[in-house]
Amino acid sequence: MNNEDFRRGRKTGISYFFIGGFMTVIANNLLGVYTLPVRFIIGVCLLAIFISMVVAQDKISPLSFKIIQTISFVILAAVLGMTFANTTMFFCTMALQSVIMLSYLDAKFMNIHRGITSAAMLLLGIPSFFGMKGAAPVSQFLACYLTVMGVQQLCSIVANSINVRDRQNREQERSLDDLLKIVEDKCDEARAATKSKSDFLSNMSHEIRTPLNSVLGMNELILRESNDETILNYACNVDNSGKILLSLINDILDFSKIESGRMEIVSVKYNVSTLIGDIVNMLDRRFDEKGLVLNVNVAPDIPSVLFGDEVRLRQILTNIMTNAVKYTDKGSVTLSVRYERIDENELTLILSVKDTGRGIKEADRDKLFCGFTRVDQVRNRNIEGTGLGLSITSRLVTMMNGTIDVESVYGEGSDFIVRVPQKIISEEPVGEFNAKLTKSTDEIRRSAASAYTAPDARVLVTDDNRSNLLVVEGLLKRTQIQVVSVTSGAECIERLRKQHFDLLLLDHMMPEMDGIETLKRIRSEKLASGVPVVALTANAVSGAREMYEEHGFEDYLAKPISGDSLERLIFKLLPERLVKITEKTAEEKPVQSDSPKESKQETALIDRELALSYCNDDEELFAIVLQSYCEEYENKLADMKKLLAEKNLEKYRIVVHALKSTSLNIGAAKLSEQAKAHEFAARDGELDFVESDFDSLLENYEAVMNEASALLEKLMS
Template identity: 45%
Template sequence: MIKKWFEIITDHRISLRERMFRIVTGVCMIAITFTLPMGRSIWNILILLLSLTAMTVIVKYSIRQKRIHLGATLIAMLLLILFPITFFSAGGFYSGVPEWFVLCFIYVCITLQGRRRVVFFGLCTAETMLCYGTAFYFPALAAPSSQHDALFDSAFSMIMVGLLTSILLMFLNKMYEEENALSQRQKKEIEELNRAENHFFSSMSHEIRTPINTIIGLNEIILREHISEEVAENARNIQGASKLLLSLINDILDISKIKSGKMEIVNVSYETGALFSEIVNMIWIKAKEKDLEFKLHVDPSIPSMLCGDEVRIKQVLINLLNNAVKYTSAGSVSLSVRCERLGVNRVRVWYSVEDTGQGVKKENIPYIFNAFRRVDEGRNRYIEGTGLGLSIVHQLVELMGGEISVNSVYTKGSTFIVSLEQDIVDEKELGTFTLASRSRVHEGETYRQSFEAPDAHILVVDDNDMNLMVVKKLLAETKIQIDTASSGAECLRLTQNHHYDCILMDHLMPEMDGIECLHALRVQPAGLCQVVPVVALTANAGSDNQLLYRREGFSGYLAKPVSGALLEAAV
């Protein structure tokens, strides 16, 4: 039985609170076994047996029913009843019982919590003072005790209380040390797991982006050709599906970065008009495809240039607008922007996204920002998405120091409101900004190269042959002379003998990565490209990576998959 008891109190699968309850209650049962016989009567022995039986029943019941706090409360009440009985039957403060009152205080402090601990601590104090006062003013109430018995009981009690308290503290200290060691081990395992998870997500993002780059790139080449409407429609469907897949990958990568604390907010100066134009151009076509009315209202007093994380603001608004379009089958989707001056060079910008869609039930609103959870799953099971979008939006807004709220009426629609404080870069007001003045139609556009440069000579470095082929095809109409290298070492061999006007460099390559190759290129003895602009063309996406490439000395950055227009613009 004792072996089993020791096994239980050292078992980490059992809660620390239950184990402490077992230990402290066990010590108190031993204390009662020593104190009650000090009364030296048959009644004390009977009370002792009844008390131990009652405590055993209480302990078993409270552990089985998972009601530890109730069990501790009942035993504390029992101790408050037993100690006065023992005190007076053993001889009052001339006995060895007063020393045992200490254990009552210890029991209350360790096993009880909150208001009960305060109340019972007060009761213990009051009872002790009452017992001493009664014994002082009414000494006849205390059983007579010889000096020999009193000295023996006092010495014995002092030793036993000290011994039991020391054992109790040693047990508790050992338990805390074991829990701390276990906590440290678990913390280390969690950190290693997080590192492995982040590495996995980062690697998967890079690996998946590489074939998507080929799909989107070659699909763009097909759309440039004179093809039948049926083939063009198929190509546009491929393009849409590829971009959806890319957005899902970005969501997973972003949630991983936010969880690991690696998501960085990069505040830069940006043009508000350009930001809204880009958002409008992405959303209004999607709304048009579903026969939804897209409404836009931008406060004309908003400054033309602000300082904030343009990339993340755009991501937040596009996520909210995409959701609005996705969950609205009829009616309209609206984007409203208003500005509030906070000081000489600071404003608070309110972005409001409203739709007439299916809305959210009142009981589901607290959960809509939870990752991997989609409210009203049965109704929304045919709608594409990971369930990460609103969680990412919520966390990005918080990282930028802003606030987000939602108002929704089920079956009537929803309104998401985001507020962000930003610095003013240019006081000039944006002025009138309308959908008609900013939107442009993409349908029916035919590709036309933005420039021709037959005398220009560039080098593309990538360990993936398909990526090299896609870049060559996307730039074919510009008539640029293009050389390719499949490794950093091959790049350095070519730059030893040829001068290039520009180099497009992949980052994650075996043996020598893009950053190492760039550094070697800059100090290459007799190299012909030491000062040539080098643009990172990589699947290692993210705003934090943009900072990395800028810091390492790259002249620009392009994330795969890259469109022909962006590629031409960079070159």
């Protein structure tokens, strides 16, 4: 029996005790003194008080219960005062009620109680109650007890009904609490799943973008420095393929961002001719490769400058035109741009992409804009892609309050029509549009070769990793920018108190004070007012730009940093008065010999080509980075051992994060990957993995260190 049942039984038993006592007095005194109506009225009044006592136990305040109880005892005393002769019978009946109270708590006594009740009913029955005057004491006692039991059962019914109702209410409350707990648990699971998805996308972004950035960065150096037309054509193909791969990654991240509701429409002024021309130039080579004709028809009277989300419009049009090229084997693709006026300040921009390709079956139209879905898979099995492009396009169009429709004849081609409202900035018409806007390889080369110097500009670079600082210094060498390097947020703040800088490059993850906290301190102390600050991060993910902008950064750069992206960003952020534009022409470049270049050595653990790509192919800078890496070995090794022995995973994570970056800078990609695994494990509190894999990490670190020392010795000789 639980505590609740015991408490309820105790209260009910006590109530029955008093009820039995009262009713015994009635049976022994009132029945022979008063007439039947009077006896009945007194009995009903007492019964009402008794039932009130039973009900009141859990329903009224303790003070009210005491008052009712006192009134009952007063009535009891008054009734007892009528006769002293039957007091013995009164106390005998009260003693029997003690057994009744116990019978509520134990099945054995319950059976005794029922037996006595049955015997009384058989011997006397209710009629004996009314003829009890002058009866034997035993018969009188049993008759009294039978009367008590009748009232007792009535009170029990009332009390039980109240208890059942209370129990049902309590069960409903518990059920509601349980339901709320289940809902809360499910919400927690959903939030955990969303976080896992975001973490997965963050890791995937880092894993894929790092080597892809290296490929595109090295390829850009080829476009910048090569004079060989064949090499330039190869480089253009690499550039095109790399950008397509990058667009696939962006599709996956954008889809996730739209799903989570974090995608926003940002409207800006843009030039219609520039938008269309850039897209045509970007895709023209793909048309040539497939032997397709690209036709571009732009309404000459369309306003030249509009206001809308240029980035998303570019993405929408690129997705549709890329699909047209994929699914068209011969013939042409026609891009048409026209408009319909809404009022004097707004128009509906209409973009139509019509192809002579494979077309779409009527049954597949509904699946066309579903995520991760590809139609007619048997026929299109050789077409590459994620099946996300049109899904993203449809959602972006909807977010821009527009519509997208498709008209298609299977086997003959398709026509995708996008309508989006745009505000008018300039009524000046675009005029005649040149449909063929391809860039020659010479133009590509001249664009890539563009350079600048800024000898009067001062840039402060903050990174706790000395090797990263050396890389940035080396990449900016040809710009003649004055670079000052510090290794902590505190040093950065101290420098800013003493000197003026035109730009700050601030690493995100640093011990003691990270980049975000450092920037908060800089702003709170009103240092470097108006100076742009760029975040350096090894974990680029969709939404990173928004996150850094929210914390006050002007922009961010993903590690490993390519020389070209660094130069472009600095060029954009430096004041114009500090920048001097120079143009490298083919004649200014050294003529390459016909003999092949001496192949660069690649060790088993260090990829020299990869390392040089991070150093702008500067052997001298590579040697400096190697030397710094070797000098840090002993201290870093000691820190790792000490922090793991102390089980300080937070600081251990920072140390292996630095090892990840420096190892990648010297081309030790495998060690960098292992260090990254330790970084993530430390972040997630997975001590078992860190401890079990620690010896392997140290062994690989030592092996890389030995090769780095040997390579450095060779470079210095």
